[in-house]
Amino acid sequence: MIFEVQHIREKMMQAGLGVKDAMALLHMTLGDQEELAGPLPEGMFQGLHSLMDKTVRGAKIERFRPSGERSSFHVFEIKASEGHLLGYLNMMYLRKPLPCYYLVYVEVMAPFRRQGLGSRILEAYRLFLEEKGCLGLLDNIIPPGDPTFSIYTHLGYRPVEEIIGIQAMLRDNHYMVWIPSCLQGTDLREGLLKLLFNLQRKRAVIDMKDNESMVERTIEEFRSVYKALASMFQAELAQGKSTPLMRFMFTKFTTKLLGFKRRISTLLGYTGGESLEQIRIAETVGDLQAQPWSLWGPKESRVEILDPSVPALPAALQENPTDFVEGLPVYGRPYLGKGLDCIGQDTHENFRIRDLLLLGFDPTRLREWDTGSGRFVFERSWPRFEAHLKQRGQWLSRTGLEASSLRFQGAQLEVNPPLALFSHKGNLYILRKKLEGIHLEEALDQLSSDQRLLQMNKMALIDSSILRVVRSVKDWLGRATASQIKAEIEDLTFFVPWDLERNFPKLTVEPSGVSIDRLWLA
Structure with missing residues (x-):
């Protein structure tokens, strides 16, 4: 593992990769190792820790209104000072019978998780709801055993059953509601019931549009990672040479790309409009011997x-x-x-x-x-x-x-x-x-x-x-x-x-x- 880490660090420095591309490559290459599943261990990549901290601290949250046929969601984006996207939150405005924003999806890019960015974007969303005087609705899909399961409760969200009681139509959902101060003390039961009924009718369409958005973003991430990999190993590819680590990293990229391709084929509403064929794999990369298993890590079995x-x-x-x-x-x-x-x-x-x-x-x-x-x-x-x-x-x-x-x-x-x-x-x-x-x-x-x-x-x-x-x-x-x-x-x-x-x-x-x-x- 030490040689692997040192080699990756040297290649990243030589290629002049930015923190986002560097973290994405690290997560792809080492993220499946148990000891590296969380934040980057201190000292493993000298200088990258401080650079990542600066990136996280300097990140700003921007909000965009929907525009054009393909943009159905209001979006919060959390970006680094250089403009790189670190995370986002999709929400949809529901006008009747109560003013409400439905939180469709929130995600922080994998290399920047567990750094507090998710809480920051959710807090910005809560302040936005308070400013607008709107209800906030979400379907909590986080498993009960997950450490982040209670994140919404800590932000003031309540299970809708506390207001409307148990409803058969919601038995497969875990809807939660956030109530702004201007609506505190108001009888919301009837309005919330109608709101949830309308939402249930629209869920299939909402999920389809969310899938489209997710596929677009993920394809762009794959394109960015491939470009960074090609930059790291530009000299070897030009000379027709390869190392085990180089083959491992390109193979890991390939298997993750294929896994994503299989998953999106089953997505609700996905038509293939955003094709993975957009990502062109060079012949020199395709000719590399596949190296799908790790040669590093603990040598003791x-x-x-x-x-x-x-x-x-x-x-x-x-x-x-x-x-x-x-x-x-x-x-x-x-x-x-x-x-x-x-x-x-x-x-x-x-x-x-x-x-x-x-x-x-x-x-x-x-x-x-x-x-x-x-x-x-x-x-x-x-x-x-x-x-x-x-x-x-x-x-x-x-x-x-x-x-x-x-x-x-x-x-x-x-x-x-x-x-x-x-x-x-x-x-x-x-x-x-x-x-x-x-x-x-x-x-x-x-x-x-x-x-x-x-x-x-x-x-x-x-x-x-x-x-x-x-x-x-x-x-x-x-x-x-x-x-x-x-x-x-x-x-x-x-x-x-x-x-x-x-x-x-x-x-x-x-x-x-x-x-x-x-x-x-x-």
Whole structure:
């Protein structure tokens, strides 16, 4: 880690990067390390701490009214003295039946979080509401366990139920209201009820416009980070040379870009108008060997067994997890077979950055391990997700027990929690059993794109049968799960029975139709 940090610092100084670009690169490169998930440790980057402090202290908040067809929101922006955007707050004015501003979204750029900027912009928003004599409404989506959950309560926001009582139409929301002094003591119940009813009708449109705004800003951030990376390694790119750190940073940028591309494809109202194709990756960058795993961090390995059924672990795996896992075969999923044909490659190794861009994912993140007595999969992740993975694993085990006697549209629900975790050189490897199935989204994609499966699916409606089971499971989870977990249900990973060698779904065929006999949750 020390060499990594020193090298990055030297390259940033040589490139003359400003504090915003420097912090964005640091967050991208090192932000997944547990010890660097918070603010930058003192002394790690000499001079950058003081520069960041000056930037935060000198930041100013500006407000803009909507203008033009694409600007539906009033916006607070918090900017550095040089004009760089550090954070923003989107709000929408609701005129009737009570004057109100609805807080759509507030965000501080990742490298500048935990510096008090979020509180500053929210305080400016509160003063604005007081000056205008308007109610402030928001839907608090912060999970109850998050340290910032009470930030709105400290600013004087109250749950709307304290005024209007429990309302069935709001059961999936956590609306809070701020009341200016000029409306204190006023009976707001009827007006607030109508206001919330009107807001609920408009939420889909508001969320669509917010998604458009978010995509635009994020694309601009990606463009800025890529430009900074190209500036840092300009000499190496010109000479056709590369270092492991250079390859790691460009690969990290690529995988984050691909992850964002997958997420925005599911956003409400996103049409692709703001395309990621705007970000041009130079051929010299595309030709670089992909380096998706860290070579730095603590060299001492740490192994944690989470399930007693874990197989006997060879010494090489326990002592050097990174080399052991990264030397295993890549997990052979349908996407990979099709992707190798696309990139004209018949081997599962030696991927370049351009291959990752063509595939749309990092194929090396999942690797297979056949012990002779069992088949397993290693997933590469990052240290900062370790606590969450353990919590998810415990929840999965409990859920598996509760669901063992149930059937969902005739299918059994099984779970696949982590068996063991391996920490080494800044990487976190998760060991799970290899399932005789594939990811739900991949299964649906195969059914709609593979010519052989497409025709069969049209006749048998296999995808509809699978989705009925998934909906049944989600409905049960929504009823049976604690409120703090419900928000995560949409992010759960489902696996569908699948013959990987034949690329064919495993189905039960009956006169009434086709069905699956099980579904896995991970």
